[in-house]
Amino acid sequence: LPAAVPAWLALAHQRLAAAAETASPGDTPDGAGESVRGEAGDRLLEAHPSLRDDGAVVWWLTDLTDRRRAEEAEEAVRLERLRTEFLAEASNQLLASLNPRRSMEVTAQLAARHLADAAVVVAPALDGRLPMTYCGPGGRITRHDVHADARSVPGLSEALQGFPPVPSRWI
Structure with missing residues (x-):
């Protein structure tokens, strides 16, 4: 598995598989409902674990790259607005007096x-x-x-x- 998936996902899988092996029958192992995030190439992924009846772990992946890019663009716009507000305020106040x-x-x-x-x-x-x-x-x-x-x-x-x-x- 470590050769086929990103290191962060392989580590999460190993931890969850180890917890599933030591859990009592019928109990939910520690970390079974916790998602993990990490990069795979230039993509940001969120992995959600699901335990099968036979004890195997299945991962559902969600691509968060577009959301992250939108949040970064939104933050850039917010910072540019603050910068523009500052420059407008500075210009108005400095032009008010010679x-x-x-x-x-x-x-x-x-x-x-x-x-x-x-x-x-x-x-x-x-x-x-x-x-x-x-x-x-x-x-x-x-x-x-x-x-x-x-x-x-x-x-x-x-x-x-x-x-x-x-x-x-x-x-």
């Missing part, structure tokens, strides 16, 4: 609400100070101007210049 400080606040709030537990937005230095806006899980905004050199944080000075053109591991 004030740089307000834009930093909105960016921090959006990031803390949708992308992380908290967010820090750092703007390019003004008069030797780095404007920073923080937002925590509660949505509270805190602003500070920090006397620091952006080059002291790996990747920060490049990010503030809009470089590198590809995502950096520090961003």
Whole structure:
């Protein structure tokens, strides 16, 4: 049997056959009503056992591949809707003000609400100070101007210049 069927089904069959051998006559062996799932090639199958009167185990197979693909497609659509909702909200809120400080606040709030537990937005230095806006899980905004050199944080000075053109591991 192991050479003819997938390993997951062969194992389930061995377990059920062993339980059937040790069960008392008339008793249902452990696992007799439990279905198992596994892959066979590119297909997802669910196997349902059935005990014959002579003690042999017969398996009824159901192909769940189309259902799984439909669920995956449904999840992809759900995630795309969430992404679109986020982008629409971000666009509306960021377009509502051209004030740089307000834009930093909105960016921090959006990031803390949708992308992380908290967010820090750092703007390019003004008069030797780095404007920073923080937002925590509660949505509270805190602003500070920090006397620091952006080059002291790996990747920060490049990010503030809009470089590198590809995502950096520090961003």
